[in-house]
């Protein structure tokens with residue numbers, strides 16, 4: 001697949017009738033990914049949504065939730081807008097999930113722009129609404145501004161985790177960064193921070209998304225060497241809009257390898273093709289992770305179910321017989337049209 005991996009002689013000979021034979025004789029042998037053992041339990045999945053800001057996006061989100069619900073995820077999480085801007089929408093979405101679905105919701109909560117007392121009160125409301133799982137984050141300041149903790153707030157996610165433990169016995173997940181958080185003093189300091197969050201009472205980390213599988217696998221090695229034994233669930237972002245993903249990645253410090261751009265090049269005007277390419281890329285990534293023993297995945301769905309559903313299927317996660325038809329496919333199309 002990659003010309004750079006071939007010996008120089010075979011690189012020179014491309015195009016001649018003998019090129020395939022010569023590559024076969026001189027190139028590396030690449031073993032296929034092992035097929036999943038049909039007896040092995042399928043991996044555990046979780047799905048992330050963002051709270052909708054209008055009625056049309058709300059309909060899209062709920063079509064997405066209904067489509068993915070049948071896959072029985074371990075939990076579904078709902079993000080909290082930058083600067084706490086979606087506080088009421090996050091709460092409303094999580095509360096509706098509790099009321100109207102069989103899903104286990106996890107509410108994202110950040111330290112930004114609120115005192116400890118205010119954050120504790122929000123957490124208490126979640127507990128009273130039946131929410132038992134919080135994804136505890138520092139959050140980001142508005143673009144272009146440096147992070148300054150609220151004078152009476154929780155300064156970092158580790159402080160928030162400790163605060164939440166005082167409010168109620170929540171299950172708590174925290175963020176991890178295989179490529180190191182952009183503001184960290186060093187990769188080691190960032191790992192120390194992850195350990196502090198887990199020691200403060202979080203039970204799992206969910207990673208920022210990444211495209212190079214080895215980046216995540218090396219991160220697991222480094223985390224283990226730093227004494228971290230909690231689960232570090234890979235965050236998977238199926239990409240169907242490369243330009244949008246590249247812009248977003250630049251903001252959050254996730255690197256975009258050149259091969260990803262090459263795979264999407266020429267797909268700009270063809271959303272259906274982009275989705276197919278996106279499924280193949282993410283399916284290859286999760287299968288490679290699965291072959292390396294990873295059996296839990298967190299999907300950044302962007303409120304669109306189709307890619308995540310297809311990748312879950314490939315991973316062996318299927319609805320029980322009789323469930324999971326195409327009832328919501330009209331909603332999926334509407335969502336796809338919105339963001340393509």
Ligand SMILES: Cc1cc2nc3c(=O)[nH]c(=O)nc-3n(C[C@H](O)[C@H](O)[C@H](O)COP(=O)(O)OP(=O)(O)OC[C@H]3O[C@@H](n4cnc5c(N)ncnc54)[C@H](O)[C@@H]3O)c2cc1C
Pocket residue numbers: 078079080081082083108109110135136137138139140155156157158174175176181182183184185189190193197206207208209235
């Ligand atoms: C799975 C996931 C979900 C997310 N969901 C949301 C969301 O819903 N809403 C949202 O706004 N953002 C969200 N984010 C983004 C996140 O808020 C940002 O990446 C933010 O910049 C860092 O949050 P954190 O919880 O990792 O921070 P922290 O763990 O507090 O770390 C932030 C930075 O500060 C450093 N640091 C920590 N403690 C100290 C200290 N005592 N002194 C000096 N430096 C320190 C760390 O090394 C790191 O560089 C999410 C990220 C991930 C990976």
